[in-house]
Amino acid sequence: MRTLDPLLQDFRLKHLTLRNRVVSTSHEPAYGEDGMPKDRYRLYHLEKARGGVGLTMIGGSAVVSPDSPPSFGNLLLYRDDIVPWLRRLSDDVHEAGAAVMCQVTHLGRRTSNFTGDWLPLVYPSRLREPAHRAFPKVAEPWDLDRIVADFRDAALRCRDGGLDGIELMAYGHLFDAFHSPATNHRSDELGGTLERRMAFPRRVIQEIRAAVGPDFIIGIRMSMEEDLAGGLGREEALELLRHYVHDGIDFLSVIKGNIDSDAHLAAVIPSMGTPAAPFLEFTGELKRALDIPVMHAARIQDVATARYAVREGLLDLVGMTRPQLADPHLVRKLAAGEEDRIRPCVGANYCLDAIYDSGDAKCIHNPATGREQTLPHTIERSPRPRRKTVVVGAGPAGLEAARVLGERGHQVVVFEAADAPGGQIRLAASSPRRADLIGIVDWRVTEAKHSGVDFRYGTLAGTKEVLAEEPDLVVVATGGTPDRSFLTAGQELVMDTWDVMDGSFRTHGDVLVYDDNGTEQAMDATELLATRGARVELVTPERQLAPGVGSMNSPAYLAAFTEHDVTITLAYRLTAVTRGADGRPVAHLVSDYADHPLERHVDQVVVEHGTLPNDDLYFELLPGSSNLGEVDHEALLAGSPQTVNRNAAGSYQLFRIGDAVNSRNIHAAIYDALRLCTAT
Numbered sequence: 001m002r003t004l005d006p007l008l009q010d011f012r013l014k015h016l017t018l019r020n021r022v023v024s025t026s027h028e029p030a031y032g033e034d035g036m037p038k039d040r041y042r043l044y045h046l047e048k049a050r051g052g053v054g055l056t057m058i059g060g061s062a063v064v065s066p067d068s069p070p071s072f073g074n075l076l077l078y079r080d081d082i083v084p085w086l087r088r089l090s091d092d093v094h095e096a097g098a099a100v101m102c103q104v105t106h107l108g109r110r111t112s113n114f115t116g117d118w119l120p121l122v123y124p125s126r127l128r129e130p131a132h133r134a135f136p137k138v139a140e141p142w143d144l145d146r147i148v149a150d151f152r153d154a155a156l157r158c159r160d161g162g163l164d165g166i167e168l169m170a171y172g173h174l175f176d177a178f179h180s181p182a183t184n185h186r187s188d189e190l191g192g193t194l195e196r197r198m199a200f201p202r203r204v205i206q207e208i209r210a211a212v213g214p215d216f217i218i219g220i221r222m223s224m225e226e227d228l229a230g231g232l233g234r235e236e237a238l239e240l241l242r243h244y245v246h247d248g249i250d251f252l253s254v255i256k257g258n259i260d261s262d263a264h265l266a267a268v269i270p271s272m273g274t275p276a277a278p279f280l281e282f283t284g285e286l287k288r289a290l291d292i293p294v295m296h297a298a299r300i301q302d303v304a305t306a307r308y309a310v311r312e313g314l315l316d317l318v319g320m321t322r323p324q325l326a327d328p329h330l331v332r333k334l335a336a337g338e339e340d341r342i343r344p345c346v347g348a349n350y351c352l353d354a355i356y357d358s359g360d361a362k363c364i365h366n367p368a369t370g371r372e373q374t375l376p377h378t379i380e381r382s383p384r385p386r387r388k389t390v391v392v393g394a395g396p397a398g399l400e401a402a403r404v405l406g407e408r409g410h411q412v413v414v415f416e417a418a419d420a421p422g423g424q425i426r427l428a429a430s431s432p433r434r435a436d437l438i439g440i441v442d443w444r445v446t447e448a449k450h451s452g453v454d455f456r457y458g459t460l461a462g463t464k465e466v467l468a469e470e471p472d473l474v475v476v477a478t479g480g481t482p483d484r485s486f487l488t489a490g491q492e493l494v495m496d497t498w499d500v501m502d503g504s505f506r507t508h509g510d511v512l513v514y515d516d517n518g519t520e521q522a523m524d525a526t527e528l529l530a531t532r533g534a535r536v537e538l539v540t541p542e543r544q545l546a547p548g549v550g551s552m553n554s555p556a557y558l559a560a561f562t563e564h565d566v567t568i569t570l571a572y573r574l575t576a577v578t579r580g581a582d583g584r585p586v587a588h589l590v591s592d593y594a595d596h597p598l599e600r601h602v603d604q605v606v607v608e609h610g611t612l613p614n615d616d617l618y619f620e621l622l623p624g625s626s627n628l629g630e631v632d633h634e635a636l637l638a639g640s641p642q643t644v645n646r647n648a649a650g651s652y653q654l655f656r657i658g659d660a661v662n663s664r665n666i667h668a669a670i671y672d673a674l675r676l677c678t679a680t
């Protein structure tokens with residue numbers, strides 16, 4: 001049946017017909033192994049191809065030279081042994097109906113001098129990049145000669161690997177550093193006028209085009225307005241592009257802005273709490289000025305916005321990159337009329353921050369992404385008999401357990417003490433800037449209802465309520481409560497970050513927020529307090545602020561803290577709180593680095609020290625269980641059913657997941673649930 005949906009219309013890109021307008025734009029999830037796109041990498045892209053994407057771009061910032069060492073797991077296009085891996089990937093993706101290209105780059109200064117082969121980094125000028133802190137050397141003619149050849153050889157490897165094309169990365173790396181007046185301060189024949197600044201980039205394009213021939217597609221992902229003092233403006237960018245098209249560029253992927261600092265990068269890849277599709281109108285204006293295909297991605301999160309962009313002719317190909325990290329089956333669901341079942345990208349940017357925090361990209365609420373080797377994106381019905389299951393708690397862990405067990409075909413009852421689902425996510429989403437987090441909850445509740453899960457809110461389930469259901473399986477996902485036990489005195493004198501987020505805290509005067517967790521909780525509370533008029537001092541025993549909050553999420557907090565004059569104190573530990581002569585709390589601080597303790601007389605002390613598990617119910621249920629709570633880790637990791645039997649008299653299996661086990665995060669809670677329940 002033909003569809004009239006503009007998103008599902010095919011598109012001709014040179015000789016290539018894309019089956020629809022939806023693209024996964026270049027991004028490096030750090031799934032490569034030894035710099036190669038091996039099975040994990042291939043399956044990640046194959047999932048999207050099976051999920052209906054028109055074009056998937058691999059190799060975000062794949063590097064062409066050894067003096068462009070990986071800064072976050074980039075693919076090594078300078079090695080010949082990459083070709084067979086590319087070939088396997090492209091064959092599979094093609095067979096699933098999608099096209100595939102690779103982004104190709106030399107990182108210039110946007111990496112480290114102290115990694116890979118430890119070759120000195122090169123750049124047009126000796127300018128340090130704030131985000132990666134490297135001091136580059138000024139590129140010499142012989143550097144540029146070999147880098148041009150490296151670009152050519154990398155493009156040939158992509159072609160030989162069966163890819164449909166490549167995309168040159170032209171924002172924040174070496175290629176564009178030459179054409180931007182902000183970064184090219186040279187006084188030789190490669191600096192100064194526009195013509196001179198474009199000489200090196202033009203050489204690169206010409207060399208590649210001459211080598212790959214006319215049929216191989218070459219695109220460019222370029223900042224068309226750098227929003228940088230002395231940077232590239234729109235008219236100059238268009239002028240450059242006209243030359244690049246003349247030299248062999250086939251399409252433009254539009255970027256607006258620059259990525260030289262965390263703040264600027266966060267603006268280019270906008271997160272929750274920022275306007276949707278901020279550069280769409282800008283893209284439309286460029287499209288009207290150009291006669292090559294135009295692609296663009298930046299927080300086009302939902303199908304309606306993507307459809308509008310194509311229908312109004314603001315672009316030809318719409319990037320929905322994080323949306324397909326969250327749901328690689330986005331296009332398939334759209335085509336099947338199941339738009340409402342698409343797992344939403346909530347814009348948490350955990351995917352990006354996780355690369356630096358835990359080594360590779362992870363979607364905050366889709367643990368199967370990047371784990372296609374072991375976890376399914378589509379839950380199949382269980383081949384085993386239907387079981388009566390009780391899930392206690394409707395936070396992220398409990399909701400995921402309910403969703404998955406329901407899809408497996410089991411009968412599921414969920415008890416939740418509160419009158420609404422969400423647990424700690426509901427608290428976090430009370431920050432106006434992070435309200436979209438609630439999408440994680442809403443999607444799961446809707447999905448669980450599809451499979452008939454019975455939610456019982458306002459029910460504080462004890463052993464009696466659970467056993468009354470005569471369950472075969474009980475999953476305890478009761479979460480945790482804030483931990484104040486680290487204080488040697490004054491637990492009753494402090495508030496915790498939950499009190500701030502749930503609104504039970506009256507904001508006034510001087511507030512000391514103590515963060516010994518290092519993640520979003522204390523940052524959220526501080527932001528909320530400061531914006532409501534409190535004078536806040538944020539104290540941490542760490543040597544940096546919130547080490548668990550990455551470069552994509554920090555900028556918004558830091559902007560709020562700077563605007564509201566939040567004081568940051570590093571390397572001090574809160575040990576106790578007493579009451580001062582004026583009745584106000586006194587915070588007692590010590591440092592591992594100094595012998596002089598500090599006292600802070602404030603109106604309120606707020607603490608964040610993770611949670612203590614709510615595990616009473618679990619331990620009460622333990623004696624009646626067949627497995628006595630034991631998890632067979634080997635089976636869990638292999639995706640096999642749990643079969644431990646330690647108690648012949650036990651009448652049900654018992655497991656606990658999420659913060660009911662120990663204080664962790666949303667991703668960990670959902671991952672616990674998915675891998676346990678998908679094998680049940």
Ligand SMILES: Cc1cc2nc3c(=O)[nH]c(=O)nc-3n(C[C@H](O)[C@H](O)[C@H](O)COP(=O)(O)O)c2cc1C
Nearest residue numbers: 025026027028060061297298299319320321322361
């Ligand atoms: C994990 C991750 C890694 C990324 N790496 C790159 C990269 O190497 N090169 C690039 O041009 N863009 C990169 N991006 C940006 C994406 O291509 C895209 O522009 C961005 O996610 C905004 O589009 P979206 O809102 O559809 O996600 C990355 C994005 C993510 C989520």
Ligand code: SF4
Nearest residue numbers: 345346348349351364
């Ligand atoms: S982590 Fe957040 S921003 Fe990234 S894909 Fe998942 S929902 Fe989207």
